[in-house]
Amino acid sequence: MAEVLVYVDHVDGAVRKPTLELLTLARRIGEPVAVALGSGAENTAAALAEHGAVKVLTHDAAEYADYLVVPKVDALQAAYDAVSPAAVLVPSSAEGKEIAARLAVRIGSGIITDATDLEAGDEGPVATQSVFAASFTTKTRVSKGTPVITVKPNSAAVEAAPAAGAVEALAVTFSDKATGTKVTARTPRESTGRPELTEAAIVVSGGRGVNGSENFAIIEALADSLGAAVGASRAAVDAGWYPHSNQVGQTGKSVSPQLYIANGISGAIQHRAGMQTSKTIVAVNKDAEAPIFDLVDYGVVGDLFDVVPQLTEEINTRKG
Amino acid sequence: MSLRIVVTVKYVPDATGDRHFADDLTVDRDDVDGLLSELDEYAVEQALQISENSDDDVEITVLTVGPEDAKDALRKALSMGADKAIHVEDDDLHGTDVIGTSLVLAKAIEKAGFDLVVSGMASTDGTAGVIPALLAERLGVPQVTLLSEVSVEDGVVKGRRDGDTASEQLEASLPAVVSVTDQSGEARYPSFKGIMAAKKKPVQAWDLSDLEIDTDEVGLEGAWTAVDSAAQRPARTAGTIVKDEGEGGKQLAEFLAGQKFI
Structure with a gap:
């Protein structure tokens, strides 16, 4: 069965809910291979395995926190080269969309953003999108290259589907563009104790x-x-x-x-x-x-x- | 020192109009009035402020890719204060998707020459919000995106990016691609003087051959994505509406309990 790359959004190893939803969708297309980067990446494996990841590729380096977006693109591209997946799925956060878009150009693929559903199709995965202030629903496919698709939170149910979730170290060589935009300071948003707006029921x-x-x-x-x-x-x-x-x-x-x-x-x-x-x-x-x-x-x-x-x-x- | 700023802008169907798709499943741009995407006004504004706060000799070029009517968006940006405009127009561009559009914009930006590209956070029609990242990738320069504050000094761009989990201070050397959000500061209205001056400002027209782009890389046929169907969302069925006569909150609680939310 074809493998599907799933980019993991996590905070110090705690997997955020939209990534688990992505695993549900990825299993409709193939076998999910998760890519977890940065501090705590290895700690994501248990949750990802429980929800269907057959493999978890991990890599940590200071660059992920110290520079904007590009180090993560380099790593996702390394995973793409290693796995040759049938599709690449990324959570539709602001950063997720930027990572996905840059990967798409690098691998010569089309990109679909903000999908609200995903099904397998004869000509590759078919994404549902909600457009014009949600007054229209479109069905869209990537017609060139390996589909790169970002999916919005709350697009699928989180389902338990235990799989091996074998952790493998991902080999990443950063490009000379990786250190272009430096993060000189970071102030974490104060927690309100309430659920994240886009993920809340x-x-x-x-x-x-x-x-x-x-x-x-x-x-x-x-x-x-x-x-x-x-x-x-x-x-x-x-x-x-x-x-x-x-x-x-x-x-x-x-x-x-x-x-x-x-x-x-x-x-x-x-x-x-x-x-x-x-x-x-x-x-x-x-x-x-x-x-x-x-x-x-x-x-x-x-x-x-x-x-x-x-x-x-x-x-x-x-x-x- | 001189600083060449290119601001990318898009001409979009008015969001308050009845937006729909044409028969070939591209966005219908004929039946709904168009205008400069509101989110691009913030990009024009920040370019103007960078210029006003700079000791350098700054030149602001606004760039759009779109049909004949897209000139309106350029005129609006020129009347706000941009110096000149470039309009990439070609019949073969009809149906181009986001990857193709980023190719055309990147080639045009390279041809125009740039130290800084300023974009809005997204268009108000397609709303993908990926063009700035795609331009940085294609131009091979740093991306400093989704900024609610931006400044340029001594060949370095700095800004604040307010993300979901943290607020970040970013810094990169020019040349670079910047995008700004609707939190970056209210865009100015064109003055009468600005509107009159805009009529005399140059608008350069380029087509695909000027940019040495093959027609099979753009347009509906060349698109990297294919839209199979577009259906109007069914109108929501009419709900129950009650007037509060003192028990409105309790009635609402009863409804929520019936729906198992309580």
């Missing part, structure tokens, strides 16, 4: 109607009652009420959770682009005419300062 968002950064506390309280991530519309972020890293929409994060709760968000195209593919959508808004109500499974026309705290209290009561 439930997202609770606030918009213009929240009317002030201090009022985001009621959005956070609802999120915490559901174990959800917190999102914000561009209006709320531009007003300085919530960090840009939490922005949902065209120029922020694109999310596709099981449940999306929009509070005080009108639902402009900019916002819809980032949340329209959510499975269940709920909204609370004072304005009965707000376009967000065209999308909802359940909507409450009312003041979010009344409805949201009542909802939070009711959830906490039911949880006992």
Whole structure:
């Protein structure tokens, strides 16, 4: 069976959920061979094996943390040369897309970004993409070279599928371009204790109607009652009420959770682009005419300062 | 010292219009009004600020690849303050994908000559966001991408990249490719004077033969990817909408419990 390279996104050896989802998709096409780079790379092997990786290629060097993107491209290319895979799958993070794109040019292949599903096809893997603010769904193939495909979080279920997961050291020689862009300082983002926005099963968002950064506390309280991530519309972020890293929409994060709760968000195209593919959508808004109500499974026309705290209290009561 | 900046811009269908696909499954660019991609305005703005903060002799060239109408995007960038423009236009480019587009842009940038390339973080139509990385790869220069802050001094570009897990300070020697996000600073509006001046600024037209690109490397036939189908997403079925009469939060909780979210 053909092998499929899967680029591993991990933090000091802890594999992030989108990579496990990639393994589910990779198994539809062939045998997953994982590539884990940087500090803690070898510690990823157990989780990757449990979810279907037949092999885990690892390499650590200071270059991965000290220089931007290119060292990782060099390593993924080394893995590509060693394995000759049927496809290369990479998580659709900002960095993942950059790594994938540069690899594609180097190996003379086409690239598909932000796939939301992947199936085997007669002419190679077929990717589903959601385009034009999620108003269209396309099916796309790579028609030249080995398919390089980046896949968005929440595109597949994480499935246990135990495999060997044999760890092998990857031999990497860095190119002379690897040290071109130096990372001179790094400030880790402060952890909120909440799930990562793009990976969360439930997202609770606030918009213009929240009317002030201090009022985001009621959005956070609802999120915490559901174990959800917190999102914000561009209006709320531009007003300085919530960090840009939490922005949902065209120029922020694109999310596709099981449940999306929009509070005080009108639902402009900019916002819809980032949340329209959510499975269940709920909204609370004072304005009965707000376009967000065209999308909802359940909507409450009312003041979010009344409805949201009542909802939070009711959830906490039911949880006992 | 002189500093040659090339800003890549894209002419895109208006996101608030009814965007759709043509019969050959390329983006329909005829039925929806086009404009300079909003995210590229940030790139033009940062190029202008780099120029304004520099003691060097800075020349800003805006570059686009696209059909005749794409000149509108160049005019907008010129009216904001760019010095000159290059329009790569060729019938054989219709249907070119992201890999092909990066080839055309890279050849044009090389022909124009550059010390710094500034791009937006993504286009508002294709949204892949990979062109800056592809240009750095093809041009063989450092990529300093997704910056919310950027500065250039003494032949070195510095910037801040706010990633998912960390904020990073980056540094590279010129020549380099930079991309900037919508957090980099509000783009200026063209002044009346700027709009009038733009009419007199030169727009150079190049085709594929000027760039020595074979037609089998671009266009729909030459694309590295093939779109098999494009279907409009079915409209979401109308949901239940209730007016809050004092129990709205509890009613919503009941719905969420029924859906097993609680």
